[in-house]
Amino acid sequence: MAGRPLAARLRTDSGAALLLLAVTALALLWANSPLSGVYEQLWETPVNVEIGELAFDMDLHHWVNDGLMVLFFFVVGLEVRQELSVGSLRRRSQRLVPLVAGTVGVAVPALVYLAVAGREAPEGWGVVVGTDTAFLLGVLALVGPAMSNRLRVFLLTLSVVDDFLAVAIIGVVYSDEVRVGPLLLALACLGALWLLGRMREWRSTPYVLVVVVLWGATVQAGVHPSIAGMLAGLLVPAALTRRDDVVRTKSLYRAYWQSPSASVARDVHLGLARSISVNHRLHQVLSTPVALVVVPLFALANAGIDLRGGALGEALGSSVTWGVVAGLVVGKLVGISVGTWAAVRLRLGTLPDGVGPGSVLGGAALSGIGFTVSLLVVGLAFTDESQAQAATVGVLLSLVVASLLAWGLFAMARVRWGEESADLPTALDPPVDLRHDHVRGDPDAPHTVVEYLDYECPFCARATGMWRDLRDHFGDRIRYVVRHLPLEDVHPHAVVAAVASEAAARQGRFWEMHDLLFAHQSRLEPEDLRGYAEELGLDLEQFDADLADGALHARVQDHAVSAAASGARGTPTFFLDGTRHQGSHDAQTLIAALEALEAVDR
Template sequence: MDGDRAPARGRAFLDRLRTESGNALLLVGVAVLALVWANSPLSGAYTRLWETPINVEIADLRFDMDLHHWVNDGLMVAFFVLVGLEVRQELAVGSLRQRRSRLVPLVAGTAGVVLPALVYLAVAGRSAPEGWGVVVGTDTAFLLGVLAIVGPALSSQLRVFLLTLSVVDDFLAVAIIGVVYSEDVALAPLAVALTCLVVLWLLGRTREWRSGPYVTVIVVLWAATLLGGVHPSLAGMAAGLLVPSRATERADVLRAKHLFRDYWQSPDAGQARNVRLGLARSISVNERLYVVLRGPVSLVVVPIFVLANAGIDLRGGALGEAFGSVIMWGVAGGLVLGKLVGISIGTWAAVRLRLGRLPDGVGPGSVAGGAALSGVGFTVSLLIIGLAFTDPAQAQAATVGVLVAIVVAALIGWLAFTLARVRWGETSADLPVTLRPPVDSTRDHVHGADDAPFTVVEYLDFQCPFCARATGMWVDMRDHFGDRIRYVVRHLPLEDVHPQAFDAAIAAEAAARQGRFWDMHDLLFSHQARLDPEDLRGYAEQLGLDMGRFDADVTDGAVRERVLEDVRSARASGARGTPTFFLNGIRHRGPHDARSLVAALEASRTV
């Protein structure tokens, strides 16, 4: 029995570490371990470990580095590739895709890089001007982890804003590392590195979907950049940016479904391989590499990096010397004061200039709290310390400044969130989660009995390829719950991406006036590629509707208002995309396949 419990406890522990708060606590624990080790009687073993020489020869190529440099210049490249992949995702399909969504965090992120550098130079510029790069970066993982601990219980919109902002921050920080802190540049290896970047671009242009060619080119790019004298972080970021990202297309999902059906009917190794390749092809190579790298980077790469870089010897009065150093105060001031003021002012200026707006649900108090937490530099700051300072005493002072900034930034962030909640009523930094208004069987389109204990409400778009009817979700849920569930649909036509969706919703409501809403609903989802006005009229004829009445209803302002009521309801309920599901009146987060929704409904019954 105990043997069964041990693996379960191990899995639960790993799942906890994979959360943002768990990962932040892991890094804190590793940093404390490094400090204790470096200040213990075993400090000599700590130093000798990271000075262990590791020499690698491949033909005429030779890499002579100690373990510390292999961690910083080798292992950490995976971290920067991950950052680049994330930036590309945000630009292609995420929060940086739309101009009005990206300008506010772009301005705020730039101000959050410039002002900290100016603060550092004002404090420590005369003593060590080369250290200004230490304060420009934010540790995204640590930031989100601390936010999960000290921020509002519901903060997903603030999280998106900070993530977008940190993407800008990371991009600028890595560019600074690659340009400012590179030395002894060799042109021939850099020519090879440039060729690798061109090859990565060509792979994306030719829509190469296999990850192997990308990984091979990235490895060669890393080696060429390292031999060329440019810090590999720049190569990692550039490589990640060039790995293509795209939204999953319905046709690819259907193709994978058919392949799995073939395997279901004839389960052999060949069919299994086809299914595996079909599934891989349906997801962008960017997203697949991101998922593969995210766990090892957060649980292995970054903790090892912290262990190798946070262990500073503070014995013999070194801590007192650090606090007496302008470098320590420049680093701490740049990260804490510079980030807080720079991001806050940058956000305020961008909003005032109407370059964009804050995400729904995010108030000024939450922005201030998030700006304060951005003073957690940690990973990027520790890396730049190793590049900027050759004097161990200066490096120690800068490292102490980074550690002090983590504590102070977290405290100021907690105070800002508390003040925002108490003074301005900002109890969350998220979209609403409660369905508004509640289901009304006299108005809403309902499948199932009014007294059913489970209710699923879907906001849908008839042109959206992933809404319920196309996936068969509702059929599976009805098979599971029977008459214990009712299904309700409301309209949320996304006209910016689906130009025919609003007219399709109008046609469905016109059919509803003749008692045929669900029949029209099914027809529209069966013919998503054909939703022109003449097509919609043809479906009405196919259903045998009174065409005179249908034509009149399609142009009736009351029908249009009925659709707009659902759109306003979606905004009031926190639905911004389709499909969005509400389970027993609460917005569902996470996968929307039938099995996940069934599990969520079953879990809600036990709460």
């Protein structure tokens, strides 16, 4: 039992960052201890794998860097594809600011490095182009605002661009002499992944098999496999779960409930898998092992530099060290800040709601934590051991300096610009008003659940049914309120459906119309709405007049305005006792959250 809380803490951003720091410190202590010889011998251990005439002859250090780290870059590729398909890079207005900021944030650090250390070691410019996303998010959780979710999303989006450019640079600039035959096989594997996506193959096994062959071909071709991992992840399709897939899975569960057997259980398992995109399933499986095993193992293999015998003093006197520090700390701060400012000034897009200029500066400073990508490039760029040591010292110094600088900038933003958070509002605005809001349950109940919904949103349809579970659990101690948030850009019938519910409310039948609209989400044309009104026995002449009444349209718009003021940006969004709920919105999760509030009140 004691291990479970620790495991849960390690899965958080801050926990993963602290684990990485601990492993880095261990590597440094080990490499500078009387057991340093054991450290070197461990990573120089040869590991040979032969498959027929095909041979992979590498030491343990290269197996970590060129083998395990491919999983890291594969996960990065999966995340990029998610952002492009269903995330923050899906729309032009959302992606241009981080795209510009990320690109400038790669170019400026390289130029700064070359200005400082270009004469001594120009080949090291690639050390400063990448950002360690895991470390960045972990340190953000430690030194950033208490509420920083919107800044976190912005930095994640920016790091997607950063990672893509960094991996492209590694694959193109720091690859060995290329062999044509294996390279053609690698290209064929990429084509196979594309075809699997086009064929809408939902099983993960074919993708995994092709990726394994792709990795082997890339290693044999002499191209650094990081680019293979990134490109493979990009080619694994990502999509939102469709309502019909969820409904189909629900029917499979019903069959298992009625006849529990191995064959039906297998059908349920396959049905669940089919309802979630291959990309999301692979990401779910790989993200935790990569964060808690692969990246720490990489740090253990690469951060252990021997600083005895004057090596530290030599590194501190090297322009390579300070070129890396200047490139990461100063270059990233200036590049990302200027890129963001320019993109906003040119009206290419806007900053996320709740993110101010001070938060951008703090996030830009945190982007100076290169670590994983930087250490990987150190091993590829430098053949001179003293220069490699100096660059590694620079990467480790940058980690400390960038974190302290970010802490100072976040503190300044809080004091000077009043940026207490970098997130959306969390308080319900305005509070529930029994004169205007639609309430189910005891109007005087101590607990209130408010849902902002869209009648055409399939997720709202499923979430709305959880009210029965909440009522069964809390009885008269809970009331349920709905407000409208029609997402017109994706749901063309959402506004008229919301107005129809308000028109029914004028005749005292709001909840009956509410239930009918969700029961017939695919039929929300005006003639359908009129049919529902007739089914409920409403006065059709009054209903038609109310559908055209500007006052009801204004009421729906007022709900949308209150959603924006309360921090609701999508549907469904829930507020529990006046505070926006973040996380899953199934009945059990909401019940647990409300019980936690009860415990605090006691």
